[in-house]
Amino acid sequence: MLTPERLADRFEAHRPHVRAVAYRMLGSVSEAEDAVQEAWIRLSRTDASTVENLRGWLTTVVGRVCLDMLRARASRREAPLETHVPDPIVRAIGDRSEGPEGDAMLADSVGLALLVVLERLVPAERLAFVLHDVFGMPFENIAPLVERSVVATRQLASRARRRVQGQAPASEADLRRQRRVVDAFLAAAQKGDFESLVTVLDPNIVLRADGGAATGLSRIVQGAPAVIAQAKAFSHVALSMQVVLVNGHVGVVTRLPDGRVFSIIGFTIAEGRVVEMDILADPERLGRIDVPPRAINNRCRCRPDH
Numbered sequence: 001m002l003t004p005e006r007l008a009d010r011f012e013a014h015r016p017h018v019r020a021v022a023y024r025m026l027g028s029v030s031e032a033e034d035a036v037q038e039a040w041i042r043l044s045r046t047d048a049s050t051v052e053n054l055r056g057w058l059t060t061v062v063g064r065v066c067l068d069m070l071r072a073r074a075s076r077r078e079a080p081l082e083t084h085v086p087d088p089i090v091r092a093i094g095d096r097s098e099g100p101e102g103d104a105m106l107a108d109s110v111g112l113a114l115l116v117v118l119e120r121l122v123p124a125e126r127l128a129f130v131l132h133d134v135f136g137m138p139f140e141n142i143a144p145l146v147e148r149s150v151v152a153t154r155q156l157a158s159r160a161r162r163r164v165q166g167q168a169p170a171s172e173a174d175l176r177r178q179r180r181v182v183d184a185f186l187a188a189a190q191k192g193d194f195e196s197l198v199t200v201l202d203p204n205i206v207l208r209a210d211g212g213a214a215t216g217l218s219r220i221v222q223g224a225p226a227v228i229a230q231a232k233a234f235s236h237v238a239l240s241m242q243v244v245l246v247n248g249h250v251g252v253v254t255r256l257p258d259g260r261v262f263s264i265i266g267f268t269i270a271e272g273r274v275v276e277m278d279i280l281a282d283p284e285r286l287g288r289i290d291v292p293p294r295a296i297n298n299r300c301r302c303r304p305d306h
Contacts, residue, residue, distance in 0.1 A: 002048050010048070011040055014055050018062050024130050025066035027086030027115045030288055035065045056141070063131055064145055070123035083218040085210035085280045086115040088264050090253065091245040092292035110134075111247050112266035112278040116208065117168040121160050128153055129160035169276055171249060172269045178250040179243070181269045186241055186252070194228050201227060202273040209263075212282025227277070242294050253291055261286050 002010070018039055022032035039062040051057045118126055124146040131137040131145075143153040172178055181200055188196040201224040211217020221227050239254040239262055246252075246266040254262045264286065268276035280286060 004044075007044065007048055010054060011043055011058075014058050017055060018058050021059055021130065021135060022062050022066055023089075024110055024115070024118070024134060025063065025126060026069060027119055029087040029089065029290075031069060035062050035069060038062075038065045056137075059131070059135065059137060060141065060145065063127055063137075063142075067123055067127050067145060070126065074123065082220055083208060083210050084116075084119060085208060085266075085278045086112060086119060087285065087289060088112055088246045088251070088266055088278075088280060090251070090264060090289065090291050093243060093245055093250075111171055111249050111268060113171065113268040113276050114164065114168045115247070116278060117164050120167075121163065124148070125156050125160040125163075128156040129164065132157050133161060169268050170270055172271075175250060177272070178267070178269050181272060181274060182243060182250045182252065182267055185267075185274060186243075189231060190241075194232060197228050197231065198224055200273055202270070202275040205274055205276065207277045207279070209279040210282055212284055217281050240294070242292075244292060255294070259294075261289075261291055264289065264291070 015036065019032055019036050022035040023029065026032050026035065039058055042061050042065075043058065048054065118130070121129065127146060128139075128142055131142050132139060139150050139153045139157070142157075143150045146153055146156065148156065172181075184200045185197065188194070188200065203224050204222070205224055205227050207219075207221040207227050207230065209217060209219050209221075221230055238257060240257075242253045242255070244251055244253050246264060249267060249269075251267055252265040254265065256262050263279050263281040266278040267274055268278075280289075
């Protein structure tokens, strides 16, 4: 058998992959870490010398753990799913010398808009889609996890794929173009120039705000006029804005005057306009998310944009 030290080293080599699977399955940073820890516990109780493909073994184990967690979550969920925003992963935008390619290397590639759609899938559909379409696991290996035939498992992934393609908006991939749109959005918000916001908002934009238990902060707003009305309603609150990467896309962290994070905003941008805004404003969850410190050259005093 492997020594405990050697086993730990082998696990750590695969930790980023295992965490990526868990995060896409759960949409929660803290729950993903719990799933990774459970995978480690199960590995430590196994004779790993008999495991030929450790990466595949860990993917299967963490997939099973996440499936159980999703089923438990579905049975106890009380908050409306429509306004739930998954945990964002926030990164500082890199130095200009690095360029957008360097930024993309540091960021998670799955956008909040996709995670929101994944939240609406039943657990077995989500597992089949994530493991096959995202991580390339064969259906023959997924079928035992969902306790279905290979044909039925293919159908699960196919249903999930149709829902994802039909509901997750396509996003602009170029970070420079994303940044230009977000900067224009913030400039209009800073000036209180709500008419200019029309030029950067898709007519059918969807704004989803998750305020947790905070009364009145959770809502879904659809259409540019309704989103602009929301901006006007919040325009009296002074917030500082920091442009960051949110799940690999240009986004914003807003802070209160005392420095506390007020919200994290993920933008989905297509054809030069904002088509979706996903806003996490739940103070309890925000306190558990790793947010980069404010950079002096990356701040502006702005009105909030939700």
